[in-house]
Amino acid sequence: MEIVLLMVMSLFTCLWGLRVFKDCPHPDEKKRLQLSRELGLEPRQIKFWFQNRRTQMKAQLERSDNNALRQDNDRIRSENIAIREALKNVICPTCGGPPGGEYFDEEKLRLENARLREELERITSITARYTGRPISQLPPVPPISVSSLDLSVGSLGGQGMGGHALDLDLLASSSSSDPQLPFQTTAISEMEKAVMADLAASAMAEIIRLLQTDEPLWRKSTNDGRDVINHESYERLFPRACSLRNPDTSIEMSRASGVVIMNGLALVDMFTNLNKWVECFPTVVSRARQIEVLSPGMEGSHSGSLQLIYAELQVLSPLVPTREVYFVRYCQQIEQGMWAVVDVSFDITRENQLVSPLQCRRLPSGCLIQEIPNGYSKVSWLEHVELEDRVPTPRLYRDFVSSGMAYGAERWLATLQRMCERFACQMVSGASSRDLGGVDGRRSMMRLAQRMVNSFCANISASSGRWTTLSGLGDSGVRVIAHKSTEPGQPTGVILSAATSIWVPVPWQNVFNFIRDERNRAQWDLLSHGNSVQEVAHIANGSHPGNCISVLRTLNASQNNMLLLQESCIDSSESLVVYSPVDLPAINIAMSGEDTSYINILPSGFAIYSDGRRDQAAEGASSSSLQGNTSRSSGSLITVAYQILVSSLPTARVTVDTVSTVNNVISNTIHRIKAALNCPRS
Template sequence: MFQPNLFEAHHHLLAEMSLKSSDSDPLNLGRLRDEDFETRSGAETMENPLSGEDQAVILEDPTNPTRPKRKRYHRHTQRQIQELESFYKENPHPDDKQRKELSRELGLEPLQIKFWFQNKRTQMKAQHERHENSILKAENEKLRTDNLRYREALANTSCPSCGGPAALGEMSFDEQQLRIENVRLKDEIDRISAIASKYVGKPLANFPNNLGAAHLTPRGHELGLGGFSGQAGYMGENYGGGFVLIRPMTMPTEADKPIIVELAVAAMEELIRLARGGEPLWILGENSSEMLNEDEYFRTFPRGIGPRPLGFKSEASRESAVVIMNHINLVELLMDVNQWSSAFCGIVSRAMTIEVLSTGVAGNYNGALQVMTAEFQVPSPLVTSRENYFVRYCKQHCDGTWVVVDVSLDNLSGNPTLRSRRRPSGCLIQELPNGYSKVTWVEHVEVDDRGMHCIYRQLVDSGLGFGAKRWVATLDRQCERFASAMASNMPAGDSSVITSVEGRKSMMKLAERMVLSFCSGVGASTAHAWTTLSPMGTGPDNVRVMTRKSVDDPGRPAGIVLSAATSFWLPIPPKRVFDFLRNENSRNEWDILSNGGQVEEMAHIANGRDPGNSVSLLRVNNANSSQSNMLILQESCTDTVGSYVVYAPVDLMAMNVVLNGGDPDYVALLPSGFAILPDGPDVGVGCIQDIGSGGSLLTVAFQILVDTVPSAKLSLGSVATVNTLINSTVERIKASLSCDNP
């Protein structure tokens, strides 16, 4: 559905601003030309591939024409091979122009270059096939072993009526499998129940002293996760152009698993006592906020996961709220890593389940145990993300309360570079009438955050950056969004309201992907290679840029995407900044791409109690532009600790399909936008919508398609133009809000 003329409109508008550089179209937002793509025929594959490291030249013997032809081989030099190998890594299919350029640089004929790449591709294909064959052989051997094990198990099964041996012919295959699974589940329940009865109400004995050297050494076990072809033991994320390696992570061994279970059971008991306890465990701090009494904590829980590491500081907070979601759906949201990371995308920049140790019993997550890894962020490139390797344990208690707890597995990770760890953290979920639930959240982490930018110090130290208040506020807002997506009764009389249920779902799904893409790319994740640019004039001094390659991603235009972000302080309350940025009537005051045109709202979906929580479809009407009807998809959302305004240009025909209930996954998006946070606890004590005395921390982020060829090189002109764009936007916002430069 992606139509390139939409991104051409952005380029045209930027051109009118005289933001051109010496490079050709540095902000070409999607112009596709026929000559950008090579049309291949069968001639290339039919030619004789006589190249490689040796190039054969066929000669005839003039003294004996009847003798067979003999070959003279030309061996490439080491430098030629290295250059060819290096180019192959970037582009295994060079076009004619690139082959000619290589031939001039290396002193070879273009045909030799062509044959070398043919043979190299054939060689790599053969290696890939051999690798796949070895995997298939291993799988076949595993299936054979499993088959023998199942036969032995079936031979020992008993008749359900008499208890005697059962003949195989008397049972169906499904019944045989159910019996085997039933025996496994019973053993698992007995094992966990025995451990729970031993440790409930007691500190975790012999931990971490019982972790021997074998548990502290890195292990190279493969993750075995579908779709990942990177180095074993690493987690990664696919950005279209390949996986970004994050950190080496190891699978827990069989010797680790009993220790993990014991730690999870003890963490569950600790979390319940933290969530329900009062003084002296929790005491009143500044602004009447709760603080954890650390002396009392270590007296109550003397063992836990050990003493605090040197240089780390403790952050502990507790928050409660009633949310519009039943307890079953809440538990599923927390235990499904995809739902969890999507719902909390402003906090969780990436997450992965390493291994499921237990799936739970009785068809739900009661007793589920998962080893996970995740990164937690504040939406700004100035705050370092926090990476954790932990176990998540879910259990239903006798009073009907569900508890989900996390606790770090630092001593099992084999990664000494982790700079934060989670002491028992998580939530208690109590069922309420009419589909509501009461959630009590506890966050207790230890972190080394000495590299944090000073303007975010007060926010993070107050607990509004990573604390329980932010988790609960985000959950409350997302529950309202889910309820809005399922609503069937629409207000009558408003022509801009989307009344089609399928159209609402498709548009909200598209907006959800847009916000998720924005949040995953705005923070200081370990997967991001940010580069700091030099300040321009009175603009911010911390503009960061990075590039991504997009290939075969249906939700993102193909090519080189340049991301730029900056964060700065404003002496304006967050409520005022949020209302200014989300209002379509004030958009032409800061949005350079609207070029002074009038912006009108064509359609909107309310997705929360606050009028600022909505998804809108905007149209830019500009009489001075050749593109008079540019569409913008925008989602604005706010809660008690933060606000977002995220938007992306969209194609008119694609949006018509979405509004009619069509699949939104193939609509290409490059989201940009703003993240607005209070500058400290003074604003966060009440509601962010109430104008307070504090200021705002504003993050501005753009994504621009600078070249439609993924293998192209980024030009300095493109970087300079994006730097100008983001600085101009910052200056316009400050001028419109009557801010003096801080």
């Protein structure tokens, strides 16, 4: 009897829910509380029931669309059969026989029919997923010439250590601005361009609303003061976007705003020019490729520009997998002196299969740029991504990534602010007493240092290829990879790269200040052989004293002709110390303002992050003057990377002895840094 009663109550609840769902498929919190009281259920049960019901309705609509497509297919097939039968009775007027040719071939008709059906299903699926509107309602797209694209997959083969030599991983040039894609695709169809345009317009409206709305959509975190999204408010504002999400993925969303020392039009030009965009974010973007310009936009303002882009986003460590994203970038001038730039992922399919099966999808993300007086701009940034959890984050970086510090809006904005300061310093005509002589000389040195930093960032991430892990140094180990270098700006021959990442219980600003100070270099740099190091030239490239370029000389060294070019940089999210040996004649070339693109650079250095763990006891321990909440970290994540020219012969082999030597150099360097920072032995 009790079971029957439960079944009756369940049936009554279901019927009651269906009636309410018909009137209001997206009940707000007040309505859910009312239903929970009337039905005697928890509010979470009410919420989940409505979510499940919306998913069921969506599936029913998809099945209905599929049935309609099948009926259209059957009709087309019947028409083809009728045409074929009618053609059997046609007589050719020339020869008096039956007609021939490829057009009337039965197999051709069958294949063409199948192709049309697949194309219709694919476009219908894309339209339903991204716009929720039928094809007939999509805006027309003007004809755009489609260039032939070479999108073949590159091979990054390689093997590990074996015998007495390490097989080489032949890598593409790290400075290449046109990387090969991890998938193959063909030219974009006109229908796909129409869907992309509609998707970009919807994403633009969403991001403007998210950036211009505060409470109750956003609230301030009590821990660090960052903006945190209110998911219930977001679901009420954007119910369709929430209903399309994959339940097996996780969502990251963050927002930040700040003032940037660059005018609005220059910022817009930087975002719409892929090479400038990559150059502005070398620590975040490991590589990028423009697939196609769908619309160039208005000349001068870039308003209306639409591009299809592939990019890899990185954390500067060989341990952390890069995030590959494939997205449409849309720029629109909102009003005089205000622009919006939005990125949103778009999955291209071929033959009902994704050709971009990436683990990270960029939901509406981007920035709002508003010009303010004196050449400055206020930038509001939003990052919104959907992630699959197929590749877990290494334990060492788990807190850093999960806190949003690795890929969140704060890191993008902080990098933009630092790089815009650097660009501004490059244009300043004044010089300090230690600056290199002449405006042209300073700018030439800054370009050389920037190329050094870009090369370091490109070669340190997990996207550089298949690293071979050596034993030692805890869970991470030292990772090595070799490649043949033939491009100008790098030594010709075989180059061995080695890197590892560690954690130390010291605030990351303290680690940065210790490593960048040339007076401490003899304590950790094995190659200085204990000799003192002197700064002989200095270029400031930011308001923080840690943002600078230095030329260093080792005192009492046997090779007085060899100097070190070093750039250190820091912002509220990360810091770098990158250096490379450069001989005196090359420094003189740079100081004279000549072209430095052919000066050989082989950078090594350090990437330093907060560990992402919040420690209230450490809040007052740091005296950094940086903006943002950077003093609450309990420790630092340090990546140490070296590059060594093994041989100038491209046919040379990397021996186990060479790898062992590099391993020992990195291990001893880390040991010395830990000892100098008074870290406990691990």
